[in-house]
Amino acid sequence: DRHLPLVEFTYNNSYHASIKVAPYEALYGRKCRSPVCYSEVEACQLTGPELIRDMTEKIVQIKNRLLAACSRQKSYVDKRLKPLEFKVGDKLLLKIIAIVGPVAYMLELPEELKGIHSTFHVSNLKKCLAKDVVVIPIYEIQPDDMLHMIEEPVESYG
Template identity: 45%
Template structure:
């Protein structure tokens, strides 16, 4: 399939079909000249569209400069909303990523956790402890409904709240759902 056909869904007309009825009787250099003019017009319009798209993109783009030793955050969330990586967060992060996924971090030395206090296994996973279930809600998708629970987690002197799939939490921490009273 030609790129034009893939993009627009129909076959590209030959240069003969670019002209009105009656004009197709042109032969030789006149036909070639008109085709060249049409091609130039198309190229100009493509450049205009490309320039417009670039300006839209540039409005949202921000200059980022990083140096060796800079602290950065990497956006590793697979999708916005209720999904999490689970216990093995860093295992699912791809080794190659676009610079737009980095955010500058201004370090606060008072918030640094000593490496000795963090128990990270060889596969870069760590254990989070669920403290309690805070809330429950149903998310409706096109084909199904998924129940979610808001979980308060405790890890390395840090509290964090996330939305988790209720079925997953029932399987891993059944005692938590029974004691919460949210069903």
């Protein structure tokens, strides 16, 4: 906790590839003046309409940079992503009952999981390759309040 302000200062004044500038500089239009750079003096100060025009230009520039960064990140994901497609009736650990969209599937959930939304993104699904039906009682899975699975060892090999 003692170092949190320094961490925040460093983060806000570090270059971010997505916006190609530090967040502080993006917000205020100038580099942050830390004790190290108090001796530096800027040549001019912007006022009134110049300040508004300058900030508007910076906002447009940052939006364009964020769109470009988003596009780059999408291309990285698309290169590594294998297209998954399922059919109604395919077995995962649960059964697909409907195709909601190109990447969304509705699953048949057991009674114990009726509080969970039944539509899932394709990236969260994996095809069940087991030939025999394996039934795991839901009380052994024990999802907590945040729907994280709690694993408890059954026996120890040691």
